[in-house]
Amino acid sequence: MKLRYMWCVVALGGVLGCGQQESSKPADRELEALLPELSSRAQWSIAEGPTSHTPDNLWEYLDGGAPQYLAYGFEKMIHIRYQLGDDPLASIAADVYDMGSELGAFGIYSSIRPPTAAIRSWGAEGYRSGAVAAGWKGTVFVHVAADDDRPELIEMLEGLMSEILDRVVGSDSPPPVLRPLPPDGLVPHSERYVAADLHGHAALGGGVLAIYEIDGRRSELFFSELESETAAAAALTTVRSERERWTEEVMDHAAAGEAGFRFEDPGAGSGLVVRSGRYVAGVQGDLPLAAQEALLASLTARLP
Amino acid sequence: MASLRKSVDRRTFLKLGAAASGMAVAGCESSEPVASSPQTFELGYRPLGGTGLRVSEIAFGSHHIDRPDLMRAALDAGINAFCTSGPYLDGREEEALAEGMATAGSRREDVVILTGTVVRPGASTTKLLAEIDASLRRLQTDYIDVYYTGEVRTVEDVRVDALYEAFDIARQAGKVRHLGLTSHAGGMQDCLNAAIEDEQIEVFFIKYDFVSYPDLDEILSRAAQQGIGTMVFKTNAGNRQREIEDLEAGGLSFPQATVKWALTNPAVASVAISMSSFDTIRQFTAAAGAALTAPEVAMLRRYAEEMYDKYCRFCGECEQHCPHGVAVADVNRFAMYFSGYGREKQAMRFYRALPAKRSAAACEACVGHCDSGCPFGRRVQTELVAAHRQLSFLEA
Ligand code: SF4
Ligand code: SF4
Numbered sequence: 001m002k003l004r005y006m007w008c009v010v011a012l013g014g015v016l017g018c019g020q021q022e023s024s025k026p027a028d029r030e031l032e033a034l035l036p037e038l039s040s041r042a043q044w045s046i047a048e049g050p051t052s053h054t055p056d057n058l059w060e061y062l063d064g065g066a067p068q069y070l071a072y073g074f075e076k077m078i079h080i081r082y083q084l085g086d087d088p089l090a091s092i093a094a095d096v097y098d099m100g101s102e103l104g105a106f107g108i109y110s111s112i113r114p115p116t117a118a119i120r121s122w123g124a125e126g127y128r129s130g131a132v133a134a135g136w137k138g139t140v141f142v143h144v145a146a147d148d149d150r151p152e153l154i155e156m157l158e159g160l161m162s163e164i165l166d167r168v169v170g171s172d173s174p175p176p177v178l179r180p181l182p183p184d185g186l187v188p189h190s191e192r193y194v195a196a197d198l199h200g201h202a203a204l205g206g207g208v209l210a211i212y213e214i215d216g217r218r219s220e221l222f223f224s225e226l227e228s229e230t231a232a233a234a235a236l237t238t239v240r241s242e243r244e245r246w247t248e249e250v251m252d253h254a255a256a257g258e259a260g261f262r263f264e265d266p267g268a269g270s271g272l273v274v275r276s277g278r279y280v281a282g283v284q285g286d287l288p289l290a291a292q293e294a295l296l297a298s299l300t301a302r303l304p
Numbered sequence: 305m306a307s308l309r310k311s312v313d314r315r316t317f318l319k320l321g322a323a324a325s326g327m328a329v330a331g332c333e334s335s336e337p338v339a340s341s342p343q344t345f346e347l348g349y350r351p352l353g354g355t356g357l358r359v360s361e362i363a364f365g366s367h368h369i370d371r372p373d374l375m376r377a378a379l380d381a382g383i384n385a386f387c388t389s390g391p392y393l394d395g396r397e398e399e400a401l402a403e404g405m406a407t408a409g410s411r412r413e414d415v416v417i418l419t420g421t422v423v424r425p426g427a428s429t430t431k432l433l434a435e436i437d438a439s440l441r442r443l444q445t446d447y448i449d450v451y452y453t454g455e456v457r458t459v460e461d462v463r464v465d466a467l468y469e470a471f472d473i474a475r476q477a478g479k480v481r482h483l484g485l486t487s488h489a490g491g492m493q494d495c496l497n498a499a500i501e502d503e504q505i506e507v508f509f510i511k512y513d514f515v516s517y518p519d520l521d522e523i524l525s526r527a528a529q530q531g532i533g534t535m536v537f538k539t540n541a542g543n544r545q546r547e548i549e550d551l552e553a554g555g556l557s558f559p560q561a562t563v564k565w566a567l568t569n570p571a572v573a574s575v576a577i578s579m580s581s582f583d584t585i586r587q588f589t590a591a592a593g594a595a596l597t598a599p600e601v602a603m604l605r606r607y608a609e610e611m612y613d614k615y616c617r618f619c620g621e622c623e624q625h626c627p628h629g630v631a632v633a634d635v636n637r638f639a640m641y642f643s644g645y646g647r648e649k650q651a652m653r654f655y656r657a658l659p660a661k662r663s664a665a666a667c668e669a670c671v672g673h674c675d676s677g678c679p680f681g682r683r684v685q686t687e688l689v690a691a692h693r694q695l696s697f698l699e700a
Contacts, residue, residue, distance in 0.1 A: 048648075048649075051648075065367060065368060065392070067578065068367075068368045088426055089426050089427075089428070111368065112368075112393060112394070114393075114394040114396065117394070129394050132394070148431065196580065197580040197581040197584075199371075200371050200373060200374045200377075200580070200581050200582050201581060201582065201583075202580075202581040202582075202583040202584070203583070242582040242583065245582070245586075246373070246376075246377040246380065246582050247373070265373055265407075266376075266407045267372045267373060267376060267403055267404065267406070267407030268372065268373050
C-alpha cells in the first residue's frame with residue numbers, strides 16, 4: 001500500500017511550454033469547487049488565480065520543493081491569492097493539492113507539520129503556526145499562508161482552512177499504515193509518513209516514524225516495509241554499512257527482531273535497528289537501552 | 305533540407321553549449337569510469353566570486369531536510385556549504401543545521417551558510433530584519449555568510465528597496481556578510497542582468513543545466529568578472545532520464561554527470577544537491593571529485609537531443625525569420641508568466657507594453673516562417689497563436 005519513491009519528473013516542457021494554456025480539466029474544477037465564495041467576506045477580492053499546476057510544471061511554482069511533493073504522489077494543485085482591500089501586502093495565498101491518495105496527503109502534511117504547532121480540527125487534521133496553516137483530508141492537502149499575522153488576515157486564513165477542508169469528501173481517519181505504532185508513550189501528532197529515504201537511508205525507501213516520550217526522555221521509532229524478507233535483509237545490511245561509515249560506533253545487538261545492531265550517534269543519541277520479516281524497524285534517541293528495546297519489541301510485535 | 309538543417313543546428317547547439325561551459329571534450333573528459341568507492345574521491349573547493357569565501361564543489365541543499373545526522377555526515381565528507389532557508393519547514397532546516405554543526409564540532413568559520421527568504425516589492429524593512437534575527441537564532445550563530453532574496457522571478461523582485469535597506473542595516477550590525485539571490489524560472493536571465501547592472505548582489509544561487517538558457521554562460525562569465533560568485537542547483541535539466549531508454553546503461557549516472565558538467569564551468573563555484581540520504585552524500589561527493597568521462601558526455605548529448613524540442617529557450621533565433629518583426633522570445637516568456645506562474649495581469653500588462661507590430665497579432669494569418677527558424681524544432685507559430693489569444697484576452 002505504501003507509496004514508492006518516484007524519480008522527480010520535473011518537466012522541461014511544462015516550464016517552458018510557451019503559450020500553452022492551462023486547460024481547466026474537470027479535476028481542476030473539482031479542486032476549485034473547494035474554494036469558498038467571497039460574497040460573505042467584505043473587502044476581500046481575488047488578486048491572483050486560481051491557476052493550476054500538474055507534475056509537469058509544479059517545480060516552476062515550488063522553488064526546490066517539487067521533488068518532495070512528487071515523491072508523495074502529487075497529482076495536481078490550484079493556487080489562489082486573496083487580497084484585503086487594495087493593499088498588496090495584505091494577502092493570503094492558498095494552495096490546494098490533490099496528492100492522489102490519503103497516504104500522500106497525510107504524508108506531505110505530516111512532513112511539514114512543526115512539532116510545536118497548535119493542532120486544529122480542520123479536516124482530518126490541521127495546524128496553524130504563525131501566519132501559516134496546513135491541513136489534510138481524503139486525498140487533499142491544503143497550505144495557506146498570510147503575509148503576516150494581523151488579526152484580520154489570521155481570521156481569513158483560519159476561515160479558509162476550515163471552509164476548504166470542510167468541503168473535501170474523503171476519509172479523516174489516520175492512514176492504516178500508522179496502525180503498528182504502539183500507543184503507549186506516543187507523542188500526539190508526532191507520527192509522520194516519509195515517502196523516501198527514511199531516516200536518511202535510501203535503502204529503506206519510505207516508511208513511518210513517530211516520537212515516543214517515556215519519563216521525560218524521547219526517542220524516534222521508525223519502520224519501513226520492503227518487498228520481501230530478502231530485500232529487508234539487504235536493506236538492513238546497507239543501513240548498517242552507512243551507519244558504520246557515518247556514525248561513531250556500531251555493534252551487534254541481539255534485540256527484538258533479527259540481525260539487529262546498535263549504534264551511537266553523537267547528536268541524535270543511540271539507536272537500534274532490526275529486521276522483522278519484510279520490515280526494517282528501529283529506534284533512536286535519548287531513551288535508555290532497555291526502554292528502546294521494549295519499544296522496538298512492542299513495535300515488531302504489532303507489525304503484520 | 306529541413307531535417308538536415310535541424311540536425312546541423314542541434315550539433316551546433318550542443319557543441320556551443322559544451323564549449324561555452326568549458327566542457328572541452330578533449331580537455332575535461334576522461335575515459336575512466338567515475339569513482340564509486342568512498343575512498344577515491346577528493347572534493348574540491350572553489351572561491352565564491354569576490355566574497356572571500358571558499359565553498360565545496362558540492363553544497364548541501366537542505367530543502368525539506370531537517371536531519372542533523374545527514375548534515376553532520378556532509379560536514380564529515382568535506383562539504384562546507386549549506387543552502388537552507390528560513391521559511392521552509394518552519395525554520396527546522398536551520399535548526400537542524402545548527403545541531404549538525406554542533407555535534408560535528410565544526411568551527412563556525414569553516415562553514416558557509418546560505419539562507420534567506422522570499423522578498424517581494426513592497427516588503428517591509430522591519431519584517432525583513434526580524435526574519436534575519438529569527439534565522440540567526442535558529443542557526444545559533446552570530447552571522448550569516450550569504451543572505452539571499454529567494455525565488456526571484458522578475459526585475460521588480462530584484463529591485464526591492466526594503467531588501468537593500470534591511471541588508472545594509474544587518475551588515476553594519478555584523479549579522480550578514482554577503483547578499484545573494486536565488487532564481488530558477490523563465491525570466492531569470494533578465495533578473496541576473498539587472499543584478500549585474502545594479503552591483504549590489506554578490507552571489508547568484510540559480511538553476512543551471514546543460515540544455516536550458518544558452519545565454520546563461522555568457523551572463524555568468526560577466527558576473528564572474530564583476531566578482532559575483534555563482535552556486536547552482538537543478539543541474540539535471542528536468543530529470544527526465546527515465547523517459548529515455550537505456551540512457552544510463554553501463555552503470556552511468558545521469559544526475560552525477562550533470563553535476564560534473566556544471567562544474568566544468570569555472571564560473572560555477574558549487575552545485576547544491578538535495579541531500580536526503582547518506583547515499584546521496586556519498587554519490588555526489590564522489591562525482592564531484594571525478595572527471596567527466598566520454599560516455600557521460602555522450603549520455604548528456606543524447607538527453608539534450610531527445611529533449612530537444614520540448615521547451616523554449618527564449619533565445620530569439622526564430623525572430624530573424626519573421627517578416628513581421630514579432631518578438632517571439634518575449635511573447636513566449638509572457639505566456640509562461642501567465643500560465644506557468646499565475647501572473648496573468650502582469651503578463652498581459654507586459655504584452656500590451658510591446659510595440660503593436662512586435663505582438664503576435666499577425667501570427668494567425670501567417671504561414672509560420674518562424675517554424676523553420678527555431679534551431680530546436682519547436683512549433684513556434686502554433687504556440688504564438690495560442691499565446692496571443694491568452695495574453696490579449698482583456699482586449700478581445
Ligand atoms: S507565425 Fe509568422 S508572424 Fe508569427 S512570428 Fe512566426 S513568422 Fe512571424
Ligand atoms: S521558439 Fe524561438 S525563442 Fe523559443 S527556442 Fe525556438 S528559436 Fe528560441
